[in-house]
Amino acid sequence: MSFPENNEAYATCLLAEARQRTLDGWELPHLGSTTSAPSKIRKVGVIGAGVMGSGIAQWCAACGYEVVLRDMQPEFLERGMDVIRGIFAGSVKREKCTEQESEASLASITTTTTWDGFAECDVVIEAIVEDVAVKQTLFHELAGIVRPDALLVSNTSALPLEEVARGVSHPERVLGLHFFNPVGRMPLVELIVGKATSAETALRGLDFVKGLKKSPVICRSSPGFLVTRVLFFYLNEACRLREEGVATESIDAAMHRWGWPMGPMRLIDEVGVDVTAFIFGELAHYFPDRFQRSGICTRLLGLELKGRKNGASSGFYVYEGRESAVNTQIAELQPESTDLADAESIQARLMSVMIAEARRCLDEGVVQAPEDVDFALLSGAGFPPARGGLMRWASEEGLR
DSSP states (O other): OOOSSSSHHHHHHHHHHHHHHHHHHOOOOOSOOOOOOOHHHOOEEOOOSHHHHHHHHHHHHOOOOOOOOEEHHHHHHHHHHHHHHHHHHHHHHSSSHHHHHHHHHTEEEEESOOOOOOGGOOOEOOOOSSSSHHHHHHHHHHHTSOOSSSEEEEOOSSSSSSHHHOOOGGGEEEEEEEEOOSSOOOOEEEEEOSSSHHHHHHHHHHHHHHHHTTTEEEOOOOTTTTTTHHHHHHHHHHHHHHHOOHHHHHHHHHHHHHHHSSOHHHHHHOHHHHHHHHHHHHHHHHHHTTTOOOOOHHHOOOOOOOOOGGGGOSSEEEEEETTEEEOOOHHHOOOOOSSSHHHHHHHHHHHHHHHHHHHHHHHHTTSSSSHHHHHHHHHHHHHGGGGOOOOHHHHTTTOO
């Protein structure tokens, strides 16, 4: 499609046309005909009742699917259901659905600490800890329980699909669906196709994503896929600036002024310092020649500073209700320099890292077009719409 010249209009058009994405141009192994309509998905299994698992289960139920939610302990399931009830209550309050619709959706969710109900699932989504060995064990067990035609889906945000599902029977039915938090509000889903993923599986996955009223960006399986990889290279560079002595508030103020809804240090607190440290480790493992890992998040964890996730109240900032202040412990851990970088230098350095990594994703075929990068970062990472999109902005600025 042709796009308008105005950046914000371009961003609006990208977001509007995204649900129409297809698999045209992707070369995938064939499992039967890909011209027939995908088989209907009616029942969804979700494994893991944490933040992502409960969010995925809630949204699937809200979109009319029957859901079975599994976790290891009854208290985990009850905590997850409390989250789900809270999301539905909020939807009713905001008049997104009626009380009757909310009750009907809640009634479509069952919970279990066993595998009851999973043999009837058309698709099973794992949303458990980001540990490749744990995920491999789960997929091996799951493969012997579900039907041979059931889709096996990972919600991993960083691990290559081939590692998650290594050794699983019928790997052609495995794909990734990377949802973004909060699931009900974020429009983007990265649909990850692995080396063994069949065209039929990819088409069924795409049909399912559209049934969830989400907008897919199709990615080839690789470490971090697109959004996680590009975003966390940027966050790591921000941490390296902090290690060089640039103040937390200077980094965040510079990037907020550039247009981001929040600065990178505050974003790390929202994502979780522990999650950030883990992803930094994964990227350092997969890209040892290019990813110069910052160690500041690991040092924060050593002081029990976990950010703002799951009730924590301190990371790069200290939080009390809606109020926040820079955490003075960080200055003790990593002294600030008296020679602070100016805002333009901070902006140029961090955005150049993001652009370089996005271009590598295009060169490697992780995604097919610059518009894929622009759409994904606009809808999944909070990229400023006024800039149009990362690749559009880079082209306008003549940046490479």
